[in-house]
Amino acid sequence: MDAQVVFRCDxxxxxxxxxxxxxxxxxxxxxxxxxPGFTCAACGAPFRTPSELAAHARALHSL
Numbered sequence: 001m002d003a004q005v006v007f008r009c010d011x012x013x014x015x016x017x018x019x020x021x022x023x024x025x026x027x028x029x030x031x032x033x034x035x036p037g038f039t040c041a042a043c044g045a046p047f048r049t050p051s052e053l054a055a056h057a058r059a060l061h062s063l
Contacts, residue, residue, distance in 0.1 A: 013045040
């Protein structure tokens with residue numbers, strides 16, 4: 001099985017399939033950096049909504 005390269009935003013942990021997509025995302029302001037609503041207890045990643053936090057926990061922490 002081939003390993004897939006993932007490009008993750010350092011500010012919000014969002015994942016992208018291409019470096020170009022991540023760079024375009026990072027060019028936009030990160031409102032979450034100003035006002036995070038929900039933080040992952042396992043890794044500290046901030047999220048705007050509880051559903052984003054839950055999806056992150058399921059995908060990365062098997063919760």
